[in-house]
Amino acid sequence: MSDTGSIQRHLSENGISRRAFLKLCTVMASALALSPEEVAGFAERLGQSRRPSVIWLSFQECTGCTESLTRSHAPRIEELIFDFISLDYHHTLQAASGIAAESAREEAIKLNYGNYLLVVDGSIPLAMDGACSTIAGRTNLDILQECAEGAAAIIAIGTCATFGGLPGANPNPTGAVGVDNLMQQDLIAKRKLVNISGCPPLPTAISSVLAHFLAFDRFPKLDALLRPIAFYGNTVHERCARYHFYQQEKFAESFDDEGARKGWCLYKLGCKGPTTHNACAIYKWNKGTSFPVEAGHGCIGCSEPGFWDNGSFYASLDSIVLAEVDGRQADARAGLSIEDGKQIYDSNCVYCHAADPTTLETAPDAVANVLRSGNIRAHRRLDFAENQIDALEKYLKSLK
Ligand code: SF4
Numbered sequence: 001m002s003d004t005g006s007i008q009r010h011l012s013e014n015g016i017s018r019r020a021f022l023k024l025c026t027v028m029a030s031a032l033a034l035s036p037e038e039v040a041g042f043a044e045r046l047g048q049s050r051r052p053s054v055i056w057l058s059f060q061e062c063t064g065c066t067e068s069l070t071r072s073h074a075p076r077i078e079e080l081i082f083d084f085i086s087l088d089y090h091h092t093l094q095a096a097s098g099i100a101a102e103s104a105r106e107e108a109i110k111l112n113y114g115n116y117l118l119v120v121d122g123s124i125p126l127a128m129d130g131a132c133s134t135i136a137g138r139t140n141l142d143i144l145q146e147c148a149e150g151a152a153a154i155i156a157i158g159t160c161a162t163f164g165g166l167p168g169a170n171p172n173p174t175g176a177v178g179v180d181n182l183m184q185q186d187l188i189a190k191r192k193l194v195n196i197s198g199c200p201p202l203p204t205a206i207s208s209v210l211a212h213f214l215a216f217d218r219f220p221k222l223d224a225l226l227r228p229i230a231f232y233g234n235t236v237h238e239r240c241a242r243y244h245f246y247q248q249e250k251f252a253e254s255f256d257d258e259g260a261r262k263g264w265c266l267y268k269l270g271c272k273g274p275t276t277h278n279a280c281a282i283y284k285w286n287k288g289t290s291f292p293v294e295a296g297h298g299c300i301g302c303s304e305p306g307f308w309d310n311g312s313f314y315a316s317l318d319s320i321v322l323a324e325v326d327g328r329q330a331d332a333r334a335g336l337s338i339e340d341g342k343q344i345y346d347s348n349c350v351y352c353h354a355a356d357p358t359t360l361e362t363a364p365d366a367v368a369n370v371l372r373s374g375n376i377r378a379h380r381r382l383d384f385a386e387n388q389i390d391a392l393e394k395y396l397k398s399l400k
């Protein structure tokens with residue numbers, strides 16, 4: 001049942017001191033990279049905000065996303081986050097089942113119409129009239145349509161709910177799609193939406209985004225794929241502890257060679273870290289113990305759309321060709337526009353650099369020179385034509 005008392009009151013009633021709360025806020029403010037003005041009011045606003053009702057729907061999923069959230073660690077952000085919300089319906093965590101569970105959802109919708117937060121994990125099947133996944137005789141789409149209608153905002157959790165994920169992998173027999181896709185097709189109500197991708201996503205990202213919404217009534221700044229820039233603005237590669245080996249061109253050639261034992265870079269073993277945006281190298285899992293690359297396996301790109309179909313997990317990025325710009329063949333003689341330059345940036349550069357090019361520290365002509373020189377390994381596979389580099393430079397200059 002919903003409890004809409006203030007978060008601060010709820011925390012103190014449950015024995016959580018103001019000091020512990022402020023410590024928690026400091027951690028989340030830092031994770032969210034809040035501006036100094038936002039940091040100043042964050043704890044106060046979060047403490048005074050009402051505990052919102054949250055309805056959590058799970059569709060075509062493996063429970064990994066919920067596992068990721070519940071198996072979190074000190075400073076127990078994700079444990080505490082349950083004190084920030086009133087989790088009125090969760091397929092996996094709720095004790096109720098059958099008619100009682102469905103009634104709990106209906107009741108929460110009725111009581112909090114227009115104000116509750118809707119969390120979705122798992123993809124939604126559209127093939128065969130949605131028959132591939134049903135709950136209490138209703139298709140996933142039907143339930144999502146009902147719940148999205150009265151939601152204040154929607155948080156899509158995990159790569160299944162954001163981009164279709166594993167169920168959406170080729171040949172996608174169930175016609176699986178993510179929440180954003182359904183909004184684009186006008187199949188569900190358009191609501192504020194944030195995508196927290198990853199398979200599974202980082203619990204710190206989930207809880208911090210939730211806290212930001214409670215404090216400011218909006219999501220933090222998002223990238224083009226609606227992911228919070230604070231967590232997805234950089235690549236795994238940029239924050240990887242093996243990065244210095246990459247720069248020294250020291251690569252493991254097999255999983256049991258001397259290089260692998262010495263912790264060398266996994267690029268040649270198929271690591272997709274250079275094209276994958278996520279903060280797992282910082283926050284990690286299991287009490288901050290490790291993440292895939294630290295454990296000795298290359299990143300498989302789990303927070304990016306279509307990662308199951310983007311070439312073999314063990315094929316080097318050098319052998320994988322990124323999509324052509326807008327499907328056109330590069331014509332080195334044709335003049336390309338600033339808009340073409342933007343598209344080149346958005347389709348290629350963002351995989352390793354800032355989503356917002358105005359924050360690049362390298363000048364536009366220097367960017368063009370680096371691309372022409374072919375001196376940086378990650379750029380070699382892009383093989384830009386001269387006019388594409390010109391268009392990119394023009395675009396970057398137009399932003400200054
Ligand atoms: Fe499971 Fe990954 Fe899908 Fe989450 S995103 S439900 S962990 S397959």
Ligand code: SF4
Binds near residue numbers: 236240242244
């Ligand atoms: Fe780390 Fe992979 Fe980048 Fe190598 S290629 S530095 S292993 S993220």
Ligand code: F3S
Binds near residue numbers: 277278281291
């Ligand atoms: Fe996923 Fe790659 Fe991180 S596989 S967990 S984004 S290292």
